[in-house]
Amino acid sequence: MIDWVKMNIHRQIMVIIVAVTIAIAVASGLYHYYEEKSEQEFLSEYHNLIEKRRVTVDLNHAFNDVFYEARGYILYQQQEKYNEIQNHQKTIDALMNQLETLVGSHEDYLYLSEVHNFYDYYFHDLLIRYLPMIEEESIETVQSLLQEEQVTTEINNFKEILNDYRYQISEIVDSKIQENLDRHSQSRWAFIAFIFLVMLLISLMTRMIFIQFAKPIQELASIAEFVSKGQEIREIKSVEREDEIGVLSKAFQTMLKNIQRNKQELVAQNEELIAQQDELTAQQESLQEALQYKDENEQMLKRRNELVKNLSSTLNRQELLQNVVDNMASVLNADKGMIVLLDHDDYASFGVGQKGVQQFMDHFHESILIRANEKKKPFVIERESLPVEKGYSSEDMMSSDCIIPVLSDTKEVTAIMVFTRIGKRFLSKEIGEFVGLAKPISLSLDKLKSYEEIESQRLLTKEILETVREGVQLVQQDGTIVQSNRQLNHLVGMDCSKEHTNVSEWIEQLTGRVKQEKELYGFMMNSLKESSQNKSSFTYKIRDPKHRVIKVYYEPLYRNDKRTGTVFVHQDITKQYEIDQMKSEFVSTVSHELRTPLSSILGFSEVMLTKELKPERQKKYMTTIYQEAKRLTALINDFLDVQRMESGRQAYDKKYFNIIPILEKVIEVQQVNTNIHQFNIVEKAVHSDILGDKERIYQLFTNVIRNAVKYSPDGGEVTITVREDDNSLYVDVKDEGLGIPKEAIPKLFTKFYRIDNSDRRKIGGTGLGLSIVKEIIKAHDGDVLVQSEEQVGSTFTLRFPAVKDRTMILDETCTQPKHGTVVIIEDDLSLGLLLQNELKDTGFRVVYYSNGQKAVDEIKSLTTKPDAVVIDIMLNDDMNGWEVITSLKKDPHLKNIPIFISSALDEVEQGKTLGISDYLVKPYEPSKLSKSILQTLLQKGQAGQILFPVNKETL
Numbered sequence: 001m002i003d004w005v006k007m008n009i010h011r012q013i014m015v016i017i018v019a020v021t022i023a024i025a026v027a028s029g030l031y032h033y034y035e036e037k038s039e040q041e042f043l044s045e046y047h048n049l050i051e052k053r054r055v056t057v058d059l060n061h062a063f064n065d066v067f068y069e070a071r072g073y074i075l076y077q078q079q080e081k082y083n084e085i086q087n088h089q090k091t092i093d094a095l096m097n098q099l100e101t102l103v104g105s106h107e108d109y110l111y112l113s114e115v116h117n118f119y120d121y122y123f124h125d126l127l128i129r130y131l132p133m134i135e136e137e138s139i140e141t142v143q144s145l146l147q148e149e150q151v152t153t154e155i156n157n158f159k160e161i162l163n164d165y166r167y168q169i170s171e172i173v174d175s176k177i178q179e180n181l182d183r184h185s186q187s188r189w190a191f192i193a194f195i196f197l198v199m200l201l202i203s204l205m206t207r208m209i210f211i212q213f214a215k216p217i218q219e220l221a222s223i224a225e226f227v228s229k230g231q232e233i234r235e236i237k238s239v240e241r242e243d244e245i246g247v248l249s250k251a252f253q254t255m256l257k258n259i260q261r262n263k264q265e266l267v268a269q270n271e272e273l274i275a276q277q278d279e280l281t282a283q284q285e286s287l288q289e290a291l292q293y294k295d296e297n298e299q300m301l302k303r304r305n306e307l308v309k310n311l312s313s314t315l316n317r318q319e320l321l322q323n324v325v326d327n328m329a330s331v332l333n334a335d336k337g338m339i340v341l342l343d344h345d346d347y348a349s350f351g352v353g354q355k356g357v358q359q360f361m362d363h364f365h366e367s368i369l370i371r372a373n374e375k376k377k378p379f380v381i382e383r384e385s386l387p388v389e390k391g392y393s394s395e396d397m398m399s400s401d402c403i404i405p406v407l408s409d410t411k412e413v414t415a416i417m418v419f420t421r422i423g424k425r426f427l428s429k430e431i432g433e434f435v436g437l438a439k440p441i442s443l444s445l446d447k448l449k450s451y452e453e454i455e456s457q458r459l460l461t462k463e464i465l466e467t468v469r470e471g472v473q474l475v476q477q478d479g480t481i482v483q484s485n486r487q488l489n490h491l492v493g494m495d496c497s498k499e500h501t502n503v504s505e506w507i508e509q510l511t512g513r514v515k516q517e518k519e520l521y522g523f524m525m526n527s528l529k530e531s532s533q534n535k536s537s538f539t540y541k542i543r544d545p546k547h548r549v550i551k552v553y554y555e556p557l558y559r560n561d562k563r564t565g566t567v568f569v570h571q572d573i574t575k576q577y578e579i580d581q582m583k584s585e586f587v588s589t590v591s592h593e594l595r596t597p598l599s600s601i602l603g604f605s606e607v608m609l610t611k612e613l614k615p616e617r618q619k620k621y622m623t624t625i626y627q628e629a630k631r632l633t634a635l636i637n638d639f640l641d642v643q644r645m646e647s648g649r650q651a652y653d654k655k656y657f658n659i660i661p662i663l664e665k666v667i668e669v670q671q672v673n674t675n676i677h678q679f680n681i682v683e684k685a686v687h688s689d690i691l692g693d694k695e696r697i698y699q700l701f702t703n704v705i706r707n708a709v710k711y712s713p714d715g716g717e718v719t720i721t722v723r724e725d726d727n728s729l730y731v732d733v734k735d736e737g738l739g740i741p742k743e744a745i746p747k748l749f750t751k752f753y754r755i756d757n758s759d760r761r762k763i764g765g766t767g768l769g770l771s772i773v774k775e776i777i778k779a780h781d782g783d784v785l786v787q788s789e790e791q792v793g794s795t796f797t798l799r800f801p802a803v804k805d806r807t808m809i810l811d812e813t814c815t816q817p818k819h820g821t822v823v824i825i826e827d828d829l830s831l832g833l834l835l836q837n838e839l840k841d842t843g844f845r846v847v848y849y850s851n852g853q854k855a856v857d858e859i860k861s862l863t864t865k866p867d868a869v870v871i872d873i874m875l876n877d878d879m880n881g882w883e884v885i886t887s888l889k890k891d892p893h894l895k896n897i898p899i900f901i902s903s904a905l906d907e908v909e910q911g912k913t914l915g916i917s918d919y920l921v922k923p924y925e926p927s928k929l930s931k932s933i934l935q936t937l938l939q940k941g942q943a944g945q946i947l948f949p950v951n952k953e954t955l
Helices: 002-006 009-076 079-102 106-136 139-148 151-228 244-311 317-331 354-363 368-375 428-467 486-492 503-509 517-527 574-610 615-647 660-672 694-710 742-747 769-779 829-842 852-861 881-890 908-913 926-940
Strands: 336-341 347-350 379-384 398-407 413-422 471-476 480-484 537-542 548-559 562-572 654-658 677-683 689-693 716-724 728-734 783-789 793-801 820-825 844-849 868-871 899-903 918-921
Touching: 009 079, 009 106, 009 139, 009 151, 079 106, 106 139, 106 151, 139 151, 151 244, 244 317, 244 428, 317 336, 317 347, 317 413, 317 428, 336 354, 347 354, 368 379, 368 398, 368 413, 398 428, 413 428, 471 486, 480 503, 486 548, 486 562, 503 517, 517 537, 517 548, 517 562, 548 574, 574 615, 615 769, 654 660, 654 926, 660 677, 660 694, 660 716, 689 694, 689 793, 694 716, 694 728, 694 769, 694 793, 742 783, 769 783, 769 793, 820 829, 820 852, 820 926, 829 844, 829 926, 844 852, 852 881, 868 881, 868 926, 881 899, 899 926, 908 918, 918 926
Parallel strands: 677 716, 820 844, 820 868, 868 899, 899 918
Antiparallel strands: 336 347, 336 413, 379 398, 398 413, 471 480, 471 562, 537 548, 548 562, 654 689, 716 728, 728 793, 783 793
């Protein structure tokens, strides 16, 4: 076994390590065993002492409770106190039993004996003798006997015994804890001393190992160093060992002998190798020159490839130009450079300041471009270096500029490149290579130009798609959506811009929004088929986020007679669809509304023609025919009014007036047709004047109040409240009728719209009344609002702009203005005289002409120009009314004269374009003309010519 260990260093070291490890483990185990045993003994004693202390404290408390209850029983003779004494006695018995199991020392037995003695004295003697006496003797007698027997002294002595024993136990606990801490401290120091001894032992063993193993190795290392330096070693001291060091020593001796034997052979071979090395050196110099040439060519090709790669890496013009100039400067080994596109004047530079760039851009057309167009190949310009190019050098330097034209396929110069070497020249052989470098740049510029043209067309196509009002989708034959516009997003209410989405996926996204999603999917997929016999369009409805009716149609796309895709166009036909529905409903409504009065007219007319009737019966039938004819006339007028208002051809004769008389007149008319409604006007406004057309305002109030009556079939109050604020005058029409559903209020003012309800359908009507109200109020810069609750009633609020300037209001009783001149041009003599008398009675000076040309000539010759001109359009001479107006408007002295048209032609819009002040359609009351002229002159501010009093009650 010992020989086996000696044969291996590793085994020897492992034996030492194992021995040390076993010693440390045994010592640690003994230390741990000692610590555990000591700790268990301490804990056993400690828990015993703690328990004794607890029992002692509980005994003390229990005896104190007994003393307290006994005093209470002596004083009050309560049975509960006596019961408590017995309970506490049982507790004391249990605690004394526990204490008997815990005693171990002599002091413990003495203490236990004292407790037993006092227990027997107190419970078996004192209480037995005195408790019966309490019921028989007085308290004073009992207390006197207790004092004589010194019971209190006995009790206090016993308490002192209890407290002393408790304090004694606490001191023992503290001393045990301190002993345990001291023992722990001593054991730790002992263990530290043991560790120190172990470390000392390890150090001694390490030294022994070093002496045994390291010293022979050091001797061998010193011998190896001598050998490496070429010194000759005669012999090596033999090492008598059986381990690796002995083997190494013997091997080293053998190796040294072999080295010395082969040394002479190596010297001879070395001389031969030196001769061969000289020959190889010459060959190496030749190869290095060839390799240098190869590296230069490889570097040039690498830079060219890098140039081509960078040119193909971008399609941004400025980025491409910057890549060209940066890479060319690197390939040419230039200090600075620049490239300029001739057709765009775009440029990029390298190492050139902004001032130099601007100088080149301003002057290169004058010489460099001319030479480049002539030569069509690179050329060099030698010049003296500029001060800024020399930097800190003070010597004379030459700079070389190489101009490289970039040619297109047609040999036209499309770009100019200029590169500069400072202090170095461009060689002739290099210039030939620059032509090859310019070719890939030319190809890249051509590619860029083609890309920009294609991109421009693509953007133009996209912009066209984005501007059309229809939603457009381009779908491939496999059903992949490759493009769609923004309008489609708006129509379907979601983002459809994600490309390469399948039609089926797009339809799934519409789930819940489209009513006919399966039919839409089928239509689109059938449309993609080559031999599709599909119908050309399909209509579907969208529910969310807004109700729409969409019509989709398709057109196939072909390229080289091969179908490549399909364009789907989604058109919003919601309004057209609603109009078609309203037309159908309108035809039904109008046919009913027209046929009903016509039936009455035809029926009563036939009866009157075929039968002899009494006069009163004839009058009754004629009255019915007259009323039905008025009803037909009102219906037709409603149609015509709506048409004129929507086309903008409705003329409004706006004047200042009070709306209260109009409301009263409307109520008077409506009161005739009902006896179950009560009408009330509540005036809360101080001023109830507006600027408007009396006839249209009357029509507006008639439609609103008539609806209030019509849709209150059970009667009730109709209250009209007139109120105002700083900016507006309000008229609230409130009824107690059927009310309006909330969902119907937004459509209430739509033409032909009627609420789909049987209670309202039987009332009748065309659905035009409120649309006329909306148009009239809008033409008066006002608004109409609706508040309604079903089965409670509705309130229509009409808002008019408030009159700011009260002096603009004309009172019917005012004195007429004076000193104004009015020219009348009218070919109808009787009408002309009628208007002339009206204006004269109003206070105007009137000049009458029946010929338009004569009137124009004389007006121009007058020194004092007229204040107003009244013209008929249809004059019986060569110049009609329009020509007269045009002639007056062209004259700078006459163009501001107010012009009033009095004509049977209803061409108000054309008159407005010529700047007329008012348009009166014949027949009309002559007073309307005089009032309109007065109103216009007041608005122009001619206060010096027109004076009149105003009724104070209206201010």
